[in-house]
Amino acid sequence: MEMKVNSFSDFNFGSTGARSAFQWGGTIFALFLLLMNRIGQRSHMLTNLLVLYLFASFPTVLFKIVRGQFGCWVAFLAVALHLFFPDTFPVSRFILFVITPDWLADRFRDDIVPGILCLVITILVTLLEIRGVGGLQNCECSCYCFSYWFGIACLVCITILYLAI
Numbered sequence: 105m106e107m108k109v110n111s112f113s114d115f116n117f118g119s120t121g122a123r124s125a126f127q128w129g130g131t132i133f134a135l136f137l138l139l140m141n142r143i144g145q146r147s148h149m150l151t152n153l154l155v156l157y158l159f160a161s162f163p164t165v166l167f168k169i170v171r172g173q174f175g176c177w178v179a180f181l182a183v184a185l186h187l188f189f190p191d192t193f194p195v196s197r198f199i200l201f202v203i204t205p206d207w208l209a210d211r212f213r214d215d216i217v218p219g220i221l222c223l224v225i226t227i228l229v230t231l232l233e234i235r236g237v238g239g240l241q242n243c244e245c246s247c248y249c250f251s252y253w254f255g256i257a258c259l260v261c262i263t264i265l266y267l268a269i
Contacts, residue, residue: 126266130161130222130259137229137255144248150232155197157225157259159204160218167201171209175202219267226259 134157141150162170169175179195179202186195204212212218233256 122266122269124163126219126222126262127161127163129262130266131158131163131166133255133258133262134158134161137252137259140248140252140255144252147232150229151197153225153229153232155200157222157229159200160213160221160225162201164213167209167213170201171204171206179203216267219263222259222263223267226256226263229259230256 134154138151138154138158141147141154170178179199182195182198185192233252
């Protein structure tokens with residue numbers, strides 16, 4: 105029996121377990137890298153890339169909560185706090201989750217698109233980190249450096265496994 109596929113949206117990319125592992129694992133390691141970025145070099149480009157990674161890989165249950173009434177209140181409070189503490193609360197990154205139109209968010213998260221985008225983002229994060237440490241020859245071996253590279257390696261592995269299955 106031959107399976108007929110009309111478009112990418114008709115094809116099931118990855119099993120439910122692979123999608124769940126991609127969403128939860130990707131979210132955990134992206135949040136870990138955001139924390140490491142906040143502790144270390146504080147690169148805005150890296151933060152923006154990791155927030156896009158989170159947008160594409162955030163677990164569906166949590167994504168629906170953030171896009172609901174709760175997310176609207178959190179976005180409102182974030183904007184209010186941003187008025188008084190603009191350096192502490194980067195509002196625009198959270199608002200991306202709340203104000204993105206439903207048709208775009210659903211299309212962006214339900215296809216092979218999030219897997220490909222996350223793979224490109226992990227490559228860019230790797231290149232930014234290599235450039236940030238001054239190249240591979242100047243890389244120092246510290247606990248911070250090891251844990252950062254471990255987080256990046258986990259993001260790459262999770263994304264590749266999601267695309268492969």
